[in-house]
Amino acid sequence: MRIAVLGGGSWGTALAIHAARLHDDVALWVRGEDKAQQLEAERENARYLPGLAFPEDLRVSAAPEIIEGRDLILVAVPSGAFRETLRWVSPQIASDQVVAWATKGLETATGAWLHEIAEQELGPEHPPALVSGPSFAAEVAQEQPTALSVASSDEGHMDCLVEALHGRSLRLYRNPDVIGVELGGALKNVLAVATGIADGAGFGANARAALMTRGLAEIQRFGEAVGARPETLTGLSGLGDMILTCTDNQSRNRRLGRLLGQGLDLARARAEVGQSVEGVETARVAVARAQALDVEMPICAEVHAVLYQGRPVHDTVRRLLERDPAREAG
Structure with missing residues (x-):
């Protein structure tokens, strides 16, 4: 699979590291060219996950083109940046790309659920899909055993998330209850x-x-x-x-x-x-x-x-x- 993870915090970085251990074309998008160049040069996210080296197949970029042709675009930004990120990504995504998120919370300005924001910003042609559950970013990156839920109203989207992330130390369970x-x-x-x-x-x-x-x-x-x-x-x-x-x-x-x-x-x-x-x-x-x-x-x-x-x-x-x-x- 070709996967792009959006968000250079601890959770986005951990998911990108995990996905890159399973697939040979994974990109981590971060805000700011300077930050992207730093992460590429150091091959670790020293601020959030110090000492955890990036797999060889993980590349980092701040360019919007990073999402082109990706099978899965996984958003892992704080909830306060969720709408802005979807609004940015929306004009660039194709109808056959799966957009999912690993963000938790509610929109602070409106009280909206994240699936409501996704419908507003992406439209009904992109069903809601998310991954959630008991997980600390560092333990996922360290390949400590972890089990998570993937949720969507669309079975194909759940299949996509399972194919992208299930394996090695991470086990996923499907749940249609978004x-x-x-x-x-x-x-x-x-x-x-x-x-x-x-x-x-x-x-x-x-x-x-x-x-x-x-x-x-x-x-x-x-x-x-x-x-x-x-x-x-x-x-x-x-x-x-x-x-x-x-x-x-x-x-x-x-x-x-x-x-x-x-x-x-x-x-x-x-x-x-x-x-x-x-x-x-x-x-x-x-x-x-x-x-x-x-x-x-x-x-x-x-x-x-x-x-x-x-x-x-x-x-x-x-x-x-x-x-x-x-x-x-x-």
Whole structure:
């Protein structure tokens, strides 16, 4: 296969490295000619994945022509750059090219799902297709065993993603539930901020387990409101991704939460993490959408209050614990 991965961050670089181990014509597109030349010269992404050498068959470019004739164009940029990237790529793609994404989150300006943005920017002739699930970029690049979901309303697009990425250390599972896979990948970031806050404040393993379990209930309520399949939300791109992101400090969202729990303000915490933290913006958008859908999401709401209203961490925990008793189901 001929594959182009768009996005020179940790995730895009890791996917490009993995794909280039499976195929002999893989390109990584990055923004800026200087950056492309640097990556080509050094043959590694020293900022995001230091020490992980590029395969011989991986080439790096900032030229738009890099996507011409590619069987698969895989977008792996932060959610805030997703629409801009699709808008840039749209005039250049042919009808027989598959465009998919490995981006997680919601559009911060509008609250739109990524598949809604894709339909608006690419048109109905390009069905939505994505890859998501429990995965840290460095471990994928290091060929640590990983399992992910590929989702699309089109079987051919799922087949294309499987052919492009399935192999060696990476196993893929097909799932036609696009909205469910997107939802799990977006909302787990907010819960990772929550568990990070609790751990940073020293609240212990009991609190972490409670936040994860009740956080999953919030995702399931939200999923029911938007038509996601329940089994998706207890699968790789739901529960699996949530466990990974909430419990391991490779997660940028969890690390940011820990810094907040230790007393840093949001600006200092973001600077300390030094990379995009999707859960910060997703918390704002998710709470707004939940309110519009009349879905109760108290944990996400409290994370939002810490991030945007300056609510002290201990007040947040107290508010959650002092909620009225309720049945566990639902």
